[in-house]
Amino acid sequence: MTNGDQFRELIEGYSLGALDPEERASVEAHLASGCVDCGKALEEARWLVTQLAYLAPEAKPSDLLRGRLLQTVRAEARAMKSAKVSSAIPLWMWGAFAALLLFTIYTAWDTTQLNKQIAAINEQAKQEIAKRQELEEKFAIAQREAIILTDPRSVKIPMGTENKELPKMEAIWHAKLGIVVSGLNVPAPSGTHTLQLWLIPKAKDGKPIPSLTLRPDADGKFVLLVANPPDAMDTTKALAITEEPAGGSPQPTTKPIWVGAIS
Ligand SMILES: [Zn+2]
Numbered sequence: 029m030t031n032g033d034q035f036r037e038l039i040e041g042y043s044l045g046a047l048d049p050e051e052r053a054s055v056e057a058h059l060a061s062g063c064v065d066c067g068k069a070l071e072e073a074r075w076l077v078t079q080l081a082y083l084a085p086e087a088k089p090s091d092l093l094r095g096r097l098l099q100t101v102r103a104e105a106r107a108m109k110s111a112k113v114s115s116a117i118p119l120w121m122w123g124a125f126a127a128l129l130l131f132t133i134y135t136a137w138d139t140t141q142l143n144k145q146i147a148a149i150n151e152q153a154k155q156e157i158a159k160r161q162e163l164e165e166k167f168a169i170a171q172r173e174a175i176i177l178t179d180p181r182s183v184k185i186p187m188g189t190e191n192k193e194l195p196k197m198e199a200i201w202h203a204k205l206g207i208v209v210s211g212l213n214v215p216a217p218s219g220t221h222t223l224q225l226w227l228i229p230k231a232k233d234g235k236p237i238p239s240l241t242l243r244p245d246a247d248g249k250f251v252l253l254v255a256n257p258p259d260a261m262d263t264t265k266a267l268a269i270t271e272e273p274a275g276g277s278p279q280p281t282t283k284p285i286w287v288g289a290i291s
Contacts, residue, residue: 187288
């Protein structure tokens, strides 16, 4: 006997042929391992099923079965009233008895099915909530970007490039909400390389301060939101973008491709 034997509750369903193939295989493996408790339960359940064979043309679970059982029991009860019965145990009594037991079996089986459905619904709900949170985050980012782009207090920083093959980019800096850098038709950096934004300080010997990295999408669209710039606008002279190895660098390893002075 095992404590909290999870197979015990499957035995009735198993004897009715109501389990799915996976469950059936696991119950069979468990029975083969010689669980006394489940073996005994299976014996009882099988006996019940043989009794049920008298009641219903098919002893398979179906939505109609309960109704059919009730009809059988009622019909036999009605027949009893009008007929003499000589046997010690009237057939209808067996029927009623077996029907009662079948309801018990079904209740147990239904509960198992119901618990499974509840678990499935909970899992689905969890996924929906996660999806919703993701959407809300995306929406919050889009909203922040929209305010940065439209607030008259934001400062526009055109970012030019010496490379005539490349499009210009534009940065817009909102003192409180951050920086949005965007570009169209930006070619993807080679291999796994990434584009990285830098803040060039006004201080004479100030080194470029690393900011976020981003690769343009498949259409060459580049929209980078820096919600928390690593330095303030007042103390920053310019923004620059370099190509860096994946993950970015603590200091620029290549010459800036795009540069925009803050006026
Ligand atoms: Zn067992």
